[in-house]
Amino acid sequence: MTLPYRSTPAALAPARAAEPEPRVSIVIPARNEARNLEEILPALPPVHEVILVDGHSVDDTVEAARRVLPEVRVLSQTRMGKGNALVCGFLAATGDIVVMFDADGSADPAEIPAFVRAIVEGADMAKGSRFRPGGGSEDITAFRRAGNTFLNVLTNLLLGTRYTDLCYGYNAIRRSALARLDLPDPDLPPAADGALTWGDGFEIETVLNCRVAAAGLRVVEVPSFERLRLHGASNLNAIRDGFRVLKTIFDERRRARDAAFLPLALASAPAADRVRVRASRESAA
Ligand SMILES: Nc1nc2c(ncn2[C@@H]2O[C@H](COP(=O)(O)OP(=O)(O)OP(=O)(O)O)[C@@H](O)[C@H]2O)c(=O)[nH]1
Numbered sequence: 489m490t491l492p493y494r495s496t497p498a499a500l501a502p503a504r505a506a507e508p509e510p511r512v513s514i515v516i517p518a519r520n521e522a523r524n525l526e527e528i529l530p531a532l533p534p535v536h537e538v539i540l541v542d543g544h545s546v547d548d549t550v551e552a553a554r555r556v557l558p559e560v561r562v563l564s565q566t567r568m569g570k571g572n573a574l575v576c577g578f579l580a581a582t583g584d585i586v587v588m589f590d591a592d593g594s595a596d597p598a599e600i601p602a603f604v605r606a607i608v609e610g611a612d613m614a615k616g617s618r619f620r621p622g623g624g625s626e627d628i629t630a631f632r633r634a635g636n637t638f639l640n641v642l643t644n645l646l647l648g649t650r651y652t653d654l655c656y657g658y659n660a661i662r663r664s665a666l667a668r669l670d671l672p673d674p675d676l677p678p679a680a681d682g683a684l685t686w687g688d689g690f691e692i693e694t695v696l697n698c699r700v701a702a703a704g705l706r707v708v709e710v711p712s713f714e715r716l717r718l719h720g721a722s723n724l725n726a727i728r729d730g731f732r733v734l735k736t737i738f739d740e741r742r743r744a745r746d747a748a749f750l751p752l753a754l755a756s757a758p759a760a761d762r763v764r765v766r767a768s769r770e771s772a773a
């Protein structure tokens with residue numbers, strides 16, 4: 489089941505209904521996930537392509553992937569971080585719809601059709617949510633849930649969105665929409681001091697969620713159940729990465745305002761919000 493986020497699905501369906509079956513690219517960022525890939529790759533449904541973006545793994549991630557799914561396309565990411573890996577995968581993808589799929593076993597392949605359906609029915613982005621009825625998580629701790637809720641509320645306030653799960657990695661997007669998001673260029677060199685380039689880390693989902701809203705794209709939330717990681721350890725540090733997400737929200741708010749995108753993003757917000765945004769833009773001018 490999909491739930492409307494901003495647009496009225498009934499108004500969108502007629503225009504899209506005649507589209508042919510979309511080609512689906514599954515992009516999997518993976519850093520030391522050999523054992524998990526052995527279990528998840530054979531469980532994927534048949535799709536146009538599966539792209540594994542290796543993050544300088546020191547186990548046999550690439551060999552394991554090729555062993556269990558010989559047709560997998562394998563890339564090496566250009567810098568560090570999950571965000572950079574995803575953008576490398578987006579650029580290599582050739583399908584109509586790109587599904588972002590974690591390699592740790594937390595994403596259920598059986599949910600892929602729901603993400604694809606949401607896009608076929610008119611969304612530009614199908615955003616997974618653990619907090620919609622029908623969704624859930626075996627994995628999220630109380631601390632992370634509280635942090636995610638705070639960051640989610642802040643984003644909704646500052647960007648005029650109505651998200652229920654800001655920091656979730658299971659999403660799908662129409663590939664043509666990616667060009668409108670100006671994501672960090674994977675061909676740029678890494679910072680000389682070794683610092684993670686902004687957008688290359690776990691803040692990538694927040695960057696995506698803010699930019700699709702700022703660009704006025706249509707988002708539908710899809711209830712999703714996050715399973716426990718099968719093997720190995722998380723790469724995420726809740727405090728360090730939480731602060732990166734917090735800074736991202738303020739940066740994206742500024743970026744949206746500077747680009748004069750915000751009135752579009754707030755097109756369906758209450759009139760009082762639109763007035764407030766206009767007033768703040770004028771006072772900044
Ligand atoms: N290529 C690449 N993949 C990464 C990198 N960091 C994380 N990943 C992958 O991104 C996915 C999500 O990372 P996880 O470490 O599971 O983090 P998370 O899902 O946000 O957090 P948990 O809920 O703790 O699992 C996994 O498939 C990781 O292997 C990286 O630097 N490069």
Ligand SMILES: [Mg+2]
Pocket residue numbers: 590592594717722
């Ligand atoms: Mg995970």
